[in-house]
Amino acid sequence: SFDEICSCIHPDDRNKMISAFNKLSQGETNNAHLTIRMALQNADWQTYEIYAIPMHNDIGSVSAIIGIRRDISEENEVENRLKEISKKATAMVEVAGVGLFVYNSIDKSLITYSHKTGRNPYDNVNRYIEMVHPDDKNVILDILNKVDNQQIEDFRVRLKARANKNKEYRTVEFCGKAYEYNQNTPTN
Secondary structure, three states: OHHHHHHOEOHHHHHHHHHHHHHHHOOOOOOEEEEEEEOOOOOOOEEEEEEEEEEEOOOOOEEEEEEEEEEOHHHHHHHHHHHHHHHHHHHHHHHHOOOEEEEEOOOOEEEEEEOOOEEEEEOOHHHHHOOEOHHHHHHHHHHHHHHHOOOOOEEEEEEEEOOOOOOOOEEEEEEEEOOOEEOOEEOO
16 A cells, blocks of 8 residues: 555655655646655665656546656665765875776766866766777777676786877876775675
8 A cells, every 4th residue: 555655755855756656646636756754674774766757537537646666776786986086086186196997887987187177077987088089999998898898807008198188198007996886895
């Protein structure tokens, strides 16, 4: 029953769920998109994204609500961990004067950190790879592919790259360590 579902919802999120479903059932809205915490078969709170729409009968009244529940707990953990890494990377770049990057193999985004240019988010790793010399692009793509497939844990390679399209290529050392996160803790 709806009451049983609501009893699994975190108390701070329960009113949000009830309000959204009341609006759906009364025809005040044609969809709902919520993020809530629920404890289902275990006692741990998991974060879920819920999409719901009303189904109407022949006379136009709402007869049912259909929804999709998607567990986004792991995505939230990764996002929080990336925020922590971002803070540490910014501090490290300022102290060491080097360039760092954080690559997210889930959405293929990349953030670079430089003591000269600061924090530069790339919505797609291919935008960053445009700065790599054409002869070395396959090298970096191969490394990131191996990271995605958990075939390597660390890497070190020299390649030619430039800071922006107007600069000349120069040799840089590209190295890193790949992490697989398990409950917000690096496992390697």
